[in-house]
Amino acid sequence: MAAFQQIEVKDSAARSAQAMDELQDVRGEKMTLNMGPSHPATHGVLRLVLELDGEIITKADPEIGYLHRGDEKIAENMTYTQFIPYTDRLDYLAPLANNVAYALAVEKLLGVHDKLPERCQYIRVICCELARISAHLLGLGAFAMDVGAMTVFLYTFTEREKIYNLIEALTGARFTTTYTRIGGLSRDLPEGWTDELAQFTREVSVAIGETDKLLTRNKIFVDRTRDVGVITREEAIDFGLTGPNLRGSNVEHDLRKAHPYLVYDQLDFDVPYGEVGDCYDRYLVRMEEMRQSVSLLDQCLAKLPGGPVNIDDGKIILPDKQKVLSSMEELIHQFMLVTQGQDAPAGEIYFGAENPKGELGFYIMSKGGGVPYRLKIRAPSFVNLSILSHTLPGHMISDVVAILGSLDFVMGECDR
Amino acid sequence: MPSQPAPGRWQSPETRMSAKQLAKKLKQQFEEIVSGPVEFRGELTVEVSDASQIAEVCRFAKEALGFDYLVDLTTIDNYEEAPRWTAVYHLYSYEHFCHLRLKTSVSEEVSELPSVSTVWRTANWHEREAYDMMGIRFAGHPDLRRILMWEGYPYFPLRKDFPLAGKSSEMPDVAFSDPAPLEGGPFVTVAGGEDSTAREPRVRNPEG
Numbered sequence: 060m061a062a063f064q065q066i067e068v069k070d071s072a073a074r075s076a077q078a079m080d081e082l083q084d085v086r087g088e089k090m091t092l093n094m095g096p097s098h099p100a101t102h103g104v105l106r107l108v109l110e111l112d113g114e115i116i117t118k119a120d121p122e123i124g125y126l127h128r129g130d131e132k133i134a135e136n137m138t139y140t141q142f143i144p145y146t147d148r149l150d151y152l153a154p155l156a157n158n159v160a161y162a163l164a165v166e167k168l169l170g171v172h173d174k175l176p177e178r179c180q181y182i183r184v185i186c187c188e189l190a191r192i193s194a195h196l197l198g199l200g201a202f203a204m205d206v207g208a209m210t211v212f213l214y215t216f217t218e219r220e221k222i223y224n225l226i227e228a229l230t231g232a233r234f235t236t237t238y239t240r241i242g243g244l245s246r247d248l249p250e251g252w253t254d255e256l257a258q259f260t261r262e263v264s265v266a267i268g269e270t271d272k273l274l275t276r277n278k279i280f281v282d283r284t285r286d287v288g289v290i291t292r293e294e295a296i297d298f299g300l301t302g303p304n305l306r307g308s309n310v311e312h313d314l315r316k317a318h319p320y321l322v323y324d325q326l327d328f329d330v331p332y333g334e335v336g337d338c339y340d341r342y343l344v345r346m347e348e349m350r351q352s353v354s355l356l357d358q359c360l361a362k363l364p365g366g367p368v369n370i371d372d373g374k375i376i377l378p379d380k381q382k383v384l385s386s387m388e389e390l391i392h393q394f395m396l397v398t399q400g401q402d403a404p405a406g407e408i409y410f411g412a413e414n415p416k417g418e419l420g421f422y423i424m425s426k427g428g429g430v431p432y433r434l435k436i437r438a439p440s441f442v443n444l445s446i447l448s449h450t451l452p453g454h455m456i457s458d459v460v461a462i463l464g465s466l467d468f469v470m471g472e473c474d475r
Numbered sequence: 476m477p478s479q480p481a482p483g484r485w486q487s488p489e490t491r492m493s494a495k496q497l498a499k500k501l502k503q504q505f506e507e508i509v510s511g512p513v514e515f516r517g518e519l520t521v522e523v524s525d526a527s528q529i530a531e532v533c534r535f536a537k538e539a540l541g542f543d544y545l546v547d548l549t550t551i552d553n554y555e556e557a558p559r560w561t562a563v564y565h566l567y568s569y570e571h572f573c574h575l576r577l578k579t580s581v582s583e584e585v586s587e588l589p590s591v592s593t594v595w596r597t598a599n600w601h602e603r604e605a606y607d608m609m610g611i612r613f614a615g616h617p618d619l620r621r622i623l624m625w626e627g628y629p630y631f632p633l634r635k636d637f638p639l640a641g642k643s644s645e646m647p648d649v650a651f652s653d654p655a656p657l658e659g660g661p662f663v664t665v666a667g668g669e670d671s672t673a674r675e676p677r678v679r680n681p682e683g
Contacts, residue, residue, distance in 0.1 A: 402497055444600075445596075445599060
């Protein structure tokens with residue numbers, strides 16, 4: 060006769076109760092984990108001090124400042140033109156857009172912002188939109204890689220390489236462009252450059268479509284990002300988010316539409332915005348923004364007028380070299396500009412531009428003369444990161460990389 | 476020719492108010508302490524004379540006037556002038572599509588302002604930065620620590636009396652704090668063997 064042994068199979072509630080008893084002495088114990096400052100998902104030198112209960116984050120404290128160079132202090136000690144190279148190093152993934160934003164801010168202070176030649180304005184829009192595509196390509200590539208989709212990164216970097224070649228042909232440098240000048244540009248478009256740009260817009264449209272196919276309906280990607288890192292509309296506004304992160308949270312706001320600068324009011328584009336404010340929405344917003352930027356580039360190419368690229372004012376921008384060598388007045392202007400800078404009036408202005416990461420603002424307080432008394436940089440990444448200690452708690456540790464990737468920040472700009 | 480604005484949100488509805496109207500309302504509410512507005516390059520600046528009430532002014536601006544977004548919070552060091560500190564608040568309204576700048580000043584002896592981090596949560600980091608860079612304290616701030624500089628750093632580097640080249644410190648365990656060997660930077664370079672501290676523009680051309 061076979062002997063039967065009673066095996067007691069408890070229900071799940073009883074089993075978990077037993078596990079709780081066994082884990083009595085370690086339960087509730089919190090662990091502190093340092094993520095960064097050198098971690099691939101923190102995109103630079105962000106350090107997160109996370110307090111964990113198991114895999115759940117209970118407290119998050121972002122530590123920033125590892126890349127602080129004192130840009131605002133430096134700005135107080137040099138002329139307006141001399142500070143342009145420093146703006147390259149703010150959001151170093153979109154230096155052209157920073158150059159444009161800074162130039163526009165100083166031009167507003169000088170009161171010459173409405174005197175810019177049309178050609179200059181169109182070229183500056185091209186710069187901003189190229190920078191936007193470049194920054195979003197990197198942002199999306201790195202975001203996808205962080206959540207496990209390696210291929211996308213290679214696709215987007217192929218396109219970025221083409222943008223860098225274009226930027227090199229335009230400015231002479233791939234990374235640190237320093238392309239704008241107060242009242243104009245350092246040089247006009249090189250010969251044949253518009254054709255290369257036209258070819259690029261065709262190619263990048265294809266690449267954006269491919270990236271879209273790789274990610275948008277990718278089950279793993281959607282599972283990792285949907286309903287993760289939800290930022291409500293109210294939170295986004297309260298924490299001062301800007302750019303794609305704000306629009307992802309169902310706020311239809313874009314400085315290019317709300318307060319058009321340059322020639323944005325003469326161009327046709329849509330402002331995409333999300334519904335729930337999760338990582339997936341922020342991804343979709345960036346994806347559509349790239350398409351809109353490509354369309355803006357095409358429109359600019361079609362409308363690009365001829366004419367000068369610099370303001371016709373020797374007190375604002377360096378005069379033509381030939382004239383400097385042959386005419387007394389221009390020689391004096393050149394000498395004054397190089398030694399003392401533009402003579403700004405006393406006053407204060409704020410100018411915010413819609414940069415790839417959000418609203419990059421410059422507050423300039425001038426007491427007159429060629430040097431700002433105080434120059435404050437309102438960096439979008441700095442503000443966007445401040446929401447982390449609010450959003451991260453309650454999430455799993457693996458969601459941190461998805462949330463960081465979707466916020467798409469740059470530490471050069473955050474730390475200044 | 477500018478094309479027609481896109482329909483919907485970007486068009487000006489009847490209810491939208493200008494910054495001038497909103498500044499006027501603010502002035503009506505706080506008649507004794509609000510002066511201005513001053514206009515420069517199309518931007519309005521309102522001065523609040525009593526810094527201890529800035530939080531109430533901000534709360535009113537947010538709740539009654541619709542300034543739901545604090546763009547930026549900045550401080551200025553009016554070195555050798557009284558009062559020494561000026562705080563600048565950049566407000567924006569998503570409802571009315573307009574900016575307003577609030578300014579208030581506080582003396583060096585006080586060096587403290589009420590925190591607006593309970594009005595807009597974004598002010599939390601801005602105030603930490605202002606404390607870190609200028610040494611102005613914010614009363615009622617939940618977590619007033621240094622943010623860009625490290626904990627234990629002894630100076631406030633954006634103050635006008637802090638030299639560009641840096642300052643050495645007697646404090647132990649503070650990472651290097653010798654003046655930076657950058658010759659004062661390419662922009663102030665003057666031939667000669669002087670220390671970079673002595674070659675800054677301010678030292679060469681003392682103001683006043």
